[in-house]
Amino acid sequence: MRIVLGVGGGIAAYKVASLLRLFTEAGHNVTVIPTEASTRFVGTATWEALSGNPVSNSVFDDVHQVNHVRLGHEADLIVIAPATADLLAKAATGQAGDLLTNTLLMARGPVLFAPAMHTEMWQHAATRANVETLRSRGAAVLEPASGRLTGADSGPGRLPEPEAIFNAAMALVQGQSDFQLPLAGRTVTISAGGTREPLDPVRFLGNRSSGKQGVALAVAARNAGATVRLLAAHMDVAPPAGVEVVPVETALQLREAALAAAADSDVVIMSAAVADFRPAAVSDTKIKKRDDRDDPVITLVRNPDILHELVELRNSAAPGGRQQLIVGFAAETGDSDGDVLAHARAKLQRKGCDLLVVNHVGTDKVFGQDTNSVVILARSGSEPQEASGTKAEVSAAIIGRISGELNSVSPRA
Template sequence: MRVVLGVGGGIAAYKVASLLRLFTEAGHDVTVIPTDAATRFVGTATWEALSGNPVSNSVWDDVDRVNHVRLGHEADLIMVAPATADVLARAAAGLADDLLTGTLLMARGPVFMAPAMHTEMWQHAATRANVETLRSRGVTVMDPASGRLTGADSGPGRLPEPADIFDAALAAVARATHGGDGALRGKRVTISAGGTREPLDPVRFLGNRSSGKQGMALAEAALAEGAEVTLVLAHAEVPAPRGCEVVRVETALELRDAVLEALPGTDVLIMAAAVADFRPAELMDTKIKKTDDGADPVITLVRNPDVLREAVLARQGMVEEGRSEPLVIAGFAAETGDATADPLTHARAKLERKGCDFLVLNVVGTGLVFGQDTNEVLILDPAGGEPVPAGGSKRAVADAVVAHVATLLPA
């Protein structure tokens, strides 16, 4: 990804060196454009050494390349950190009096700004109006952190930590790249993903074939719709998308605890993890070994908790306690069918038992769903209507599921 990193003239510019390092270490090509004031805090030699690219803040350098046009057109992301009150004002007014503001006017991709300034400046009506103007034009303006400022003062206006800016900027790129009309903007979405592992001994475990790909696609789709996403992640073969808060778990019990802990602050819960139905009754302290007498070991299994059902019951308790915002809960069912019923019949019965708002049916089997890049599902409504099919890439399925979630939320 080609990134233009604008640096405003504030004391927080020193923290942006760490932000630049995060981008370059992730393999992105970064061109730094500091303002004149920014170079009084951090010199151009630092930016050139960390980015590996030449640095200029003048429209009069490399005139033959028309840098402000070229950089604005080529950038996959233009971001400014710290975005000072002055930079915000000039960007909102559409000024183009240096290389940075000229490049901002030429932007074709997403623009992201991380403000930092004194509290009174951030709270001033002029700054607030400038921020709203930029946001109305599609610019992502991150709220500053609250904490120690220059001198002894403290309050809102502190530059967020570089890792937080990095994650939020990549989430903004994901929203711009993958589309979405912000149907989940302002909503908190918790998604469970991956396959749980139930240990037998220090070496072995009971597991399943889940790759976590569908859960990751759901997280990407929710991010693209503007949601804040918490990913409760068991074992997965693919990395979590940037922009998520990731809670790592291994067992069904750990997943249950993480989901229930996240529930009170959640607007949407999507249970896409492949949670083991059973676990060994006893965890051996040492590796189970073959015995000389040839006897086969006997492993007793016990039921794991029904996490989806517990979440539904917890929601009922929250409603009784006066929770004002509704909570949408969606489940996934992996079914094979058997001698008693087909997969759809099993899924309908599961939806009735669980009590969630809808259920996504995966028909699984050898070479189906697990580990694949494509999927075919049916979205089941508890009212008993016709199932809604969705298929194609796992991202396409995720988009369909997230779109269905949006229909269940208040406008």
């Protein structure tokens, strides 16, 4: 596929190098057209090296090929990233002052804009009108992500992650009507990994969680356009790029981080394996084994129920406040009192969360594995949903279900 990648003059231009690599590694032939302003952030040598094609932003280069006409006619797809406020305005008003805006006027295939700018610029009436004009003409304009901007402030205006733009572009070319990123503009907090409760400076009570499922959820939410905050307990895998990482170790630290993060989150997914108990006392020195002493007795105390506390906090919010979706995870084993789903349904009732993702765990199941099989239970009483495959595939199903819940017109019970 022949793709024209237009690069606007914003600091987010550096992220577009990763988007270009995604396109080329997928086998597409990409011609990069940077604006003059964008070359102050990323030079043309970078675009030529990564694309394998010559790069220009002038209508007077290679005039014999009539590039200002040819590129738009031949392109199967045009992607503009970052689409600055200035570039959106020029595209909406049909200006043709350089090679990129000429190419946009000549485009006959799908066009995708990925905006990036300061929050006030994005929310300004002029920018919103330009976006609506472009959409009314058939162009696809993504919603920017929310999060930390160039300075100290945060808000909507971040360029979506390259993987998210790539996915939206491929969906647009395939004619999907729902190419818009389902979690664009949403903030999703995800806990991952296993907590560790210290006994002394060298020992702890822990669990077998690797963090793989939580990291896969963070990737899926990021690729769906969300601003993702990952509360990372002990994990055997590295956190993904493009997400905010908050390191935690104990259940109490996770509780503090989760309550703080929930304040501005549209979705909270508690996939971490949280210790139910912790030692009542932590020794300042290593507990030594000596022949002249009795075996130590470790007294455990109950850790707070973070999931239930998050639900109570959400439910106590003022009427008319933001509706927050809370998703719990249940790592269950069957016993004489019931099977896995029986225990999970009882847990869903106790916790009060909106969705509960249920794992049947064991020594050789789920923890540390690359595949998973889950059942998603809903507090609304809808039919259980099964998902299995790689943890990435399971995560995509979970994020898809969450997106559907958020976009549902029916009120939450």
